[in-house]
Amino acid sequence: xxxxxxxxxxxxxxxxxxxxAAHHTPEAEHEQHxxxxxxxxxxxxxxxxxxxxxxxxxxxxxxxxxxxxxxxxEMEKSGAPLDALAMAVMIAGVVHHVGxxxxxxxxxxxxxxxxxxICLGYSEPDAGSDLSALATRAVRDGDQWVINGAKMWxxxxxxxxxxxxxxxxxxxLPRHHGLTMFLVPMxxxxxxxDPVHTMGTERTNATFYDDVRVSDDCVLGEVNGxxxxxxxxxxxxxGVMGGTNPGVPLLRHTAQWAEDSGRIAEPAVxxxxxxxxxxxxxxxxxxxxxxxxxxxGGLPGLEGSMxxxxxxxxxxxxxxxxxxxxxxEGLLQLQEPGAAAxxxxxxxxxxxxxxxxxxGTSEINRNNIAERHLGLPRMRR
Amino acid sequence: xxxxxxxxxTVLAEAFGQFFRRESTSAVVRRAEPLxxxxxxxxxxxxxxxWGSDATLSDLCVIAEAAGRWAAPVPFAxxxxxxxxxxxxxxxxxxxxxxxxxxxxDDRGMWSVVPAGAIADVVLxxxxxxxxxxxxxxxxxxxxxxxxxxxxxxxxxIGELTVLGDLASFERASAEWKVLTAAMxxxxxxxALEMAVEYVQQRQQFGVPIGSFQAVQHGLADLPGRxxxxxxLTHHAASALDEGAPGLCDIANNDITDPxxxxxxxxxxxxxxxTEATARSxxxxxxxxxxxxYDIQLYYRRARGWALVQGDPALECHSxxxxxxxxxxxxxxxxx
Numbered sequence: 245x246x247x248x249x250x251x252x253x254x255x256x257x258x259x260x261x262x263x264x265a266a267h268h269t270p271e272a273e274h275e276q277h278x279x280x281x282x283x284x285x286x287x288x289x290x291x292x293x294x295x296x297x298x299x300x301x302x303x304x305x306x307x308x309x310x311x312x313x314x315x316x317x318e319m320e321k322s323g324a325p326l327d328a329l330a331m332a333v334m335i336a337g338v339v340h341h342v343g344x345x346x347x348x349x350x351x352x353x354x355x356x357x358x359x360x361x362i363c364l365g366y367s368e369p370d371a372g373s374d375l376s377a378l379a380t381r382a383v384r385d386g387d388q389w390v391i392n393g394a395k396m397w398x399x400x401x402x403x404x405x406x407x408x409x410x411x412x413x414x415x416x417l418p419r420h421h422g423l424t425m426f427l428v429p430m431x432x433x434x435x436x437x438d439p440v441h442t443m444g445t446e447r448t449n450a451t452f453y454d455d456v457r458v459s460d461d462c463v464l465g466e467v468n469g470x471x472x473x474x475x476x477x478x479x480x481x482x483g484v485m486g487g488t489n490p491g492v493p494l495l496r497h498t499a500q501w502a503e504d505s506g507r508i509a510e511p512a513v514x515x516x517x518x519x520x521x522x523x524x525x526x527x528x529x530x531x532x533x534x535x536x537x538x539x540x541g542g543l544p545g546l547e548g549s550m551x552x553x554x555x556x557x558x559x560x561x562x563x564x565x566x567x568x569x570x571x572x573e574g575l576l577q578l579q580e581p582g583a584a585a586x587x588x589x590x591x592x593x594x595x596x597x598x599x600x601x602x603x604g605t606s607e608i609n610r611n612n613i614a615e616r617h618l619g620l621p622r623m624r625r
Numbered sequence: 626x627x628x629x630x631x632x633x634x635t636v637l638a639e640a641f642g643q644f645f646r647r648e649s650t651s652a653v654v655r656r657a658e659p660l661x662x663x664x665x666x667x668x669x670x671x672x673x674x675x676w677g678s679d680a681t682l683s684d685l686c687v688i689a690e691a692a693g694r695w696a697a698p699v700p701f702a703x704x705x706x707x708x709x710x711x712x713x714x715x716x717x718x719x720x721x722x723x724x725x726x727x728x729x730x731d732d733r734g735m736w737s738v739v740p741a742g743a744i745a746d747v748v749l750x751x752x753x754x755x756x757x758x759x760x761x762x763x764x765x766x767x768x769x770x771x772x773x774x775x776x777x778x779x780x781x782x783i784g785e786l787t788v789l790g791d792l793a794s795f796e797r798a799s800a801e802w803k804v805l806t807a808a809m810x811x812x813x814x815x816x817a818l819e820m821a822v823e824y825v826q827q828r829q830q831f832g833v834p835i836g837s838f839q840a841v842q843h844g845l846a847d848l849p850g851r852x853x854x855x856x857x858l859t860h861h862a863a864s865a866l867d868e869g870a871p872g873l874c875d876i877a878n879n880d881i882t883d884p885x886x887x888x889x890x891x892x893x894x895x896x897x898x899x900t901e902a903t904a905r906s907x908x909x910x911x912x913x914x915x916x917x918x919y920d921i922q923l924y925y926r927r928a929r930g931w932a933l934v935q936g937d938p939a940l941e942c943h944s945x946x947x948x949x950x951x952x953x954x955x956x957x958x959x960x961x
Contacts, residue, residue: 245627245629245630245857245860245864246626246627247628247864492878495876495879496876496877499876508946511943514943515946517950518893518945518946521876521890521946522858522890522894525881526854527854528879532628533853547850550849550850550853551850554854611839611846614842614846617846617849618846619822620822620826621826623837623838623842
């Protein structure tokens with residue numbers, strides 16, 4: 245096996261690192277934690293200005309999938325907010341794949357310039373892991389569609405230019421077949437965004453759609469072909485667009501704290517730091533493997549599931565160990581004097597629980613691995 | 626970047642997979658207990674010219690995984706290290722067997738509980754200030770142990786001495802031993818998962834295969850990702866050792882290419898993975914898993930035995946941490 249990156253990819257990575265270092269500043273970080281909006285527009289624009297986002301768009305950019313992986317992996321390792329940009333880039337890829345010429349002309353430049361964000365309207369108050377049970381409806385009215393319903397966890401909806409909205413367009417068809425994906429401008433009358441605040445500081449949203457009227461040019465892909473469009477989106481995510489190395493900034497902050505406090509001299513502390521370093525390295529290798537499979541023409545869906553289960557659970561274990569290790573000072577938050585690792589240990593202890601939930605719960609991923617990778621019989625629950 | 630086995634290695638994996646499947650059957654493994662050595666298998670393996678000098682460590686990892694998959698009662702990792710260090714023709718043919726003592730000698734000049742120590746004609750290890758090989762007659766017996774492995778105490782001073790080098794050369798050999806042992810542990814994990822998947826599809830309770838129960842499925846679904854990660858890590862370490870560059874320990878960027886750190890990580894992670902995989906597999910076999918008749922117990926015991934001969938994993942974690950944060954450790958001790 246050859247784990248090395250080509251000189252061109254190393255150069256790309258270096259450029260990404262330099263731009264992150266210039267724009268992922270303590271001030272920007274403070275602003276994210278104060279506002280709950282985990283996005284760094286200056287960073288996104290700087291990456292765009294250097295052409296790095298355009299190169300990475302799935303299915304379109306010259307750097308997909310290796311540079312796509314490098315871009316979001318570097319952002320994640322640095323601790324820079326990446327989910328907002330990752331969603332926009334992923335959907336730009338979907339629009340490139342299934343969109344009309346008009347949709348492509350509108351969406352792709354808006355994303356690759358670092359200006360526009362797009363949020364995901366999949367989950368609903370009563371449909372999460374069982375997404376095909378969703379209740380949001382789009383009904384034909386002349387040459388328009390009238391959308392009614394509610395979506396949960398529409399993170400960045402308060403900043404996004406569009407939402408991609410999965411809605412039921414034909415109740416007479418089996419559950420997966422009667423769904424259509426819409427690309428709805430967030431300023432369309434009838435769209436309402438309510439904040440949902442989370443334990444992990446980050447703000448997400450509930451969005452409500454009351455008689456939202458859109459025309460056919462907002463249909464993304466085929467009418468009643470929404471499930472397939474979502475499959476395209478998921479295949480683009482492929483486990484290479486971030487989310488599988490959250491333990492890296494945690495270890496960096498904690499090792500720094502262990503050094504500064506002298507706690508690194510304790511064997512128990514060194515053991516846990518070493519164990520987390522191993523998990524981080526394995527998570528990195530598994531993520532690299534997904535990128536390599538994608539680069540070889542494969543679809544690393546199951547490998548992505550394996551990586552996500554491993555990485556998110558390792559991250560939770562690390563955040564629990566480190567908070568225990570830090571003791572009382574591990575309870576103190578960012579900006580508080582005396583906080584262990586300047587409060588990052590406490591932050592990760594609050595943030596890590598969501599990582600086994602969003603983007604496919606550990607249970608859904610395990611179901612996929614068991615049935616489709618191990619070939620076990622269809623489940624008896 | 627190429628994260629699959631090379632075409633040549635795929636051929637190796639296929640050939641040695643078939644070889645060990647045929648030659649290291651459950652009956653052979655069981656018959657070799659408690660000593661844990663089968664001379665016939667050893668001769669057949671050596672006849673396949675595995676100990677020659679042109680195989681890379683990465684190639685040997687492919688064969689080691691196959692050996693682990695079939696719990697082969699041969700001192701694969703130890704002999705490979707000895708043969709690569711000494712290059713003696715009789716080691717290359719397998720007529721002389723080598724062992725490697727992963728722990729340094731004690732005050733009495735003894736290497737304790739040496740893997741392959743019961744059967745090896747020459748033992749390599751660190752004694753006082755030198756990395757040495759000691760040729761002396763093997764006891765051909767040893768203490769009964771968890772893994773039914775050919776363990777024995779061996780003298781680091783009595784016998785014919787060959788000086789191999791200093792601490793750095795011992796550490797290099799130690800890294801190779803860790804990586805090869807890690808690869809064998811990957812094979813153990815693969816075997817445990819295969820056995821579990823097969824068993825839970827056959828075993829019926831409540832009128833259905835127990836493999837259709839979510840609790841069982843989820844316990845097994847954790848394993849393939851960890852096993853793939855363990856194999857990738859092992860090959861990352863092996864390729865770093867083959868390449869020979871000093872590499873990086875850049876924790877800030879999660880960029881670890883230092884071969885010694887990677888070898889340490891590989892042994893720890895593969896040991897933990899094999900321990901967990903065999904525990905779950907045995908558990909899902911129910912009472913039969915605990916019965917001698919079923920093979921999972923063979924693997925359960927070797928998962929622990931092959932990894933723990935080098936000591937408490939926590940100690941390996943400490944030396945890994947020393948490597949990853951070298952200056953910080955000195956600063957902290959100096960300051961305290």
